Amino acid sequence: GAGVSQSPSNKVTEKGKDVELRCDPISGHTALYWYRQSLGQGLEFLIYFQGNSAPDKSGLPSDRFSAERTGGSVSTLTIQRTQQEDSAVYLCASSFTSGGAKNIQYFGAGTRLSVL
Amino acid sequence: ELKVEQNPLFLSMQEGKNYTIYCNYSTTSDRLYWYRQDPGKSLESLFVLLSNGAVKQEGRLMASLDTKARLSTLHITAAVHDLSATYFCAVTLANAGGTSYGKLTFGQGTILTVHP
Numbered sequence: 001g002a003g004v005s006q007s008p009s010n011k012v013t014e015k016g017k018d019v020e021l022r023c024d025p026i027s028g029h030t031a032l033y034w035y036r037q038s039l040g041q042g043l044e045f046l047i048y049f050q051g052n053s054a055p056d057k058s059g060l061p062s063d064r065f066s067a068e069r070t071g072g073s074v075s076t077l078t079i080q081r082t083q084q085e086d087s088a089v090y091l092c093a094s095s096f097t098s099g100g101a102k103n104i105q106y107f108g109a110g111t112r113l114s115v116l
Numbered sequence: 117e118l119k120v121e122q123n124p125l126f127l128s129m130q131e132g133k134n135y136t137i138y139c140n141y142s143t144t145s146d147r148l149y150w151y152r153q154d155p156g157k158s159l160e161s162l163f164v165l166l167s168n169g170a171v172k173q174e175g176r177l178m179a180s181l182d183t184k185a186r187l188s189t190l191h192i193t194a195a196v197h198d199l200s201a202t203y204f205c206a207v208t209l210a211n212a213g214g215t216s217y218g219k220l221t222f223g224q225g226t227i228l229t230v231h232p
Contacts, residue, residue: 031218043204043222056219091158095218103147103208103218107159 002026004108006092012114013082021077021111025094032075033095033105034059034067038088046090049075082115089113118143118209122223129195129230137226139188139205146208148188149220150179153202162203163190195230202227 005024013019025032034046045059049069060066064082069075079086089112093105119142129135139148147166151159163172165181165188172179176199178191188205206220 033219035220042224043206043220045219045221048219093159093220104149104161104164105218105220106161107151109158 004092004094004106006090006108006111008111009109010112010114012116014116015084016081018078018080019082019113021079021090021092021113023075023077023092023094023108025073025075025092026106027073029094029096029106030072031095031097031103031105032069033093034075034077035091035093036088037091037110041088043091046077079113082113084115087113087115118145118207118221120205120207120221120223122203122205122226125224125226127226127228129192129228131196131230131232132194134194135192137190137192137203137205137228139190139223141186141188141205141207141221143186143209145183145186148181149206149208150177150188150190151204151206153204153225155201159204192228197230197232200228200230 007022032049035043037043047067048056051072052069064080067077089110091107091110093107095103095105121140123138149164150162152162153159163179168183170181176193181188202225204222204225206222208218
């Protein structure tokens, strides 16, 4: 597709369950980012991928959070044993490169996660 | 730690009026971005500002950057209802090598409401 695609758009889960969130970046974009948007914390960086490797995972809030990227394209963010404080909108962004002059990040529509 | 602060956080404007949103950041930045977010939607890139004194304009919006003051402004001219949205500034942190990989640190966002 033309833009960054995320699925599902909404996810309701019970506390303690695992969830997987998917991001399909713009074709040809080598850099991929995950952010989280919540009322209390605003927009927070989670993790950055360059190709399939993740040089910066510093924003992942706990070891329950993990992410991978395969084939330099699709990325999956996994949250294990979800907690209510994990409820947020998870946004994925991609850019053509990471260090270019503009490096504009294009965002997907997000996955709204609700943990009951 | 890079901190980004916007003010005001809430802005109620009359159509036809002018106003400015301010974005301060705490350390040397590689580049500064302005994004717009409509309710329930993702972030749309508005401007990228790369150097001191940079000014970009698109329609009724004009953004500027003063790297010495670590300040960016988003000026709204003759506001119209369609500009109602949340506006975020975001910066990337230049690393020791003088480049950054594009991790965005966001301000809190300014919720703009334009009414007749």
